[in-house]
Amino acid sequence: MPTGSGVLVVGEVDASGAPRPISWEVLAAAKSVAGVAGGGVTALLMGSGIADAARAWGSAGADRVLTADAPEFAGLLPAVAAAAVTEAIQRTNPAVVLMPGTTSGRDYAPLVAARLKAGLAADCVELHEADGTLTATRPVLGGRALTRVTFPDSQPAMITIRAGSFAKAGPGATSPEVEPFVVTLAPDDLRVSMVELAAKGAVGSRLDSAAVVVSGGRGLKEPANFALVEELAESLGGAVGATRAVVDAGWRPHHEQIGQTGRTVSPRLYVAVGVSGAVQHNVGMQGSEQIVAINRDPDAPIFKIASFGIVGDLFEVVPALTAAIRDARS
Ligand SMILES: Cc1cc2nc3c(=O)[nH]c(=O)nc-3n(C[C@H](O)[C@H](O)[C@H](O)COP(=O)(O)OP(=O)(O)OC[C@H]3O[C@@H](n4cnc5c(N)ncnc54)[C@H](O)[C@@H]3O)c2cc1C
Structure with a gap:
């Protein structure tokens, strides 16, 4: 020592x-x-x-x-x-x-x-x-x-x-x-001084401290469909995250990227929507207390680390989940 x-x-x-x-x-x-x-x-x-x-x-x-x-x-x-x-x-x-x-x-x-x-x-x-x-x-x-x-x-x-x-x-x-x-x-x-501290956006800037993070991946097919992730996050009072695949494709800003070359988060609840569960993604979120994965492929690696898994089409599962959460909360 x-x-x-x-x-x-x-x-x-x-x-x-x-x-x-x-x-x-x-x-x-x-x-x-x-x-x-x-x-x-x-x-x-x-x-x-x-x-x-x-x-x-x-x-x-x-x-x-x-x-x-x-x-x-x-x-x-x-x-x-x-x-x-x-x-x-x-x-x-x-x-x-x-x-x-x-x-x-x-x-x-x-x-x-x-x-x-x-x-x-x-x-x-x-x-x-x-x-x-x-x-x-x-x-x-x-x-x-x-x-x-x-x-x-x-x-x-x-x-x-x-x-x-x-x-x-x-x-x-x-x-x-x-x-x-x-x-x-x-x-x-x-030699370097801070000129201004500006929020990166209400959603992204909350990722580090959010109790709930809902992340979307390439399974969403196109950027407009991220509205499903945003609505689910909003219903849970959470922040939005993303995989590198969708950040690289320009669908989401880099500050939302979770994983080896992005942010590390450890919320109480992490919901992965259309995310395969590549090891480089998982290292950034596997410290989450509960992980819920929604994926149509029962063999997707994300299910190996998920606390709860939903095998299904996210375009059916996510709107139904969001509606049920909103109902329960209203
Ligand atoms: C050096 C290095 C660093 C990296 N760093 C990171 C990092 O920091 N973060 C990161 O995320 N990645 C990182 N990657 C990339 C990583 O290896 C994966 O390529 C990436 O995470 C995959 O993103 P994805 O899950 O969105 O896409 P995909 O792997 O394409 O997965 C899409 C998933 O969506 C599912 N799906 C498709 N359609 C539907 C549907 N209708 N309903 C339900 N599910 C559906 C599919 O079954 C699939 O499992 C890195 C790679 C390298 C080499």
Whole structure:
């Protein structure tokens, strides 16, 4: 194990200033490895105007909360976030650093590792401790295989956590001190600045935090038929997602793409409509609590990971489902 002690856990907030769902997961992961890390849990939250969010988030298990709270941290630009995390590591000397495997985390975590000349186990789905050794498990080859990573020489053990891999910690477990963490930003860290933060569209921008996601694939035949997916999503109060096949075809915007080269989501309910279930799609949604698949091919791979499967023509099944949900809700 590395020679430092304790865990540094990094959290992020969404555009509304609330902790992202994965922030609660990384905190739960931090608590699970605090023993092997031989110390407490220090939590670092980055954003602008985040004092209340930091207090609530940190109370889910941190012993100490640091807030990098300044306008420069809004939007979490990679160099600025990397500067904050690097400085927090240098000041707290943790044995283990856990970061969210978000789009931002995938940008800043490798920068931090490079600056510290440490290794990085990215996109981990499990952490184990045996005989005082920490092991992280991460999927490779598009989810077809798992590798186990140990950290004999790295200082510290740097890990990003894939969304949906850990149960979320709940607030109220601890009453940590919340301390402002003033970061020294070099001119190079500020070469890129945020000019404007604009919503990508009401539906797509909600994908990360939506409790329900309804995704459509090539089975919808043409872009206009995505109205069926939108209506089902609307009836469930959910967000719309898409496969790469339909994004590449120009039917849907890229920010709706779920999968290896798109977003990772872990809603309570994921409905896959006319989606075959290619491994590259599944890695982005298989952490969902319940998966419902609608496909006319009984052998479609999506049924292997579905909690509930409907074998049928989506053009019959989806309108009937939407009507039944609307009836039940009215
Ligand atoms: C390096 C790499 C990265 C990739 N990254 C991603 C990624 O991030 N996300 C992603 O999604 N894909 C990704 N892909 C592509 C992936 O391999 C698949 O090609 C893609 O997911 C298939 O999309 P689909 O399910 O919409 O289409 P298809 O595979 O064509 O499936 C369509 C499904 O619709 C069903 N269907 C057809 N008509 C009906 C009907 N009337 N009623 C009900 N069902 C019907 C069919 O039975 C079929 O199962 C990647 C591929 C590579 C090589």
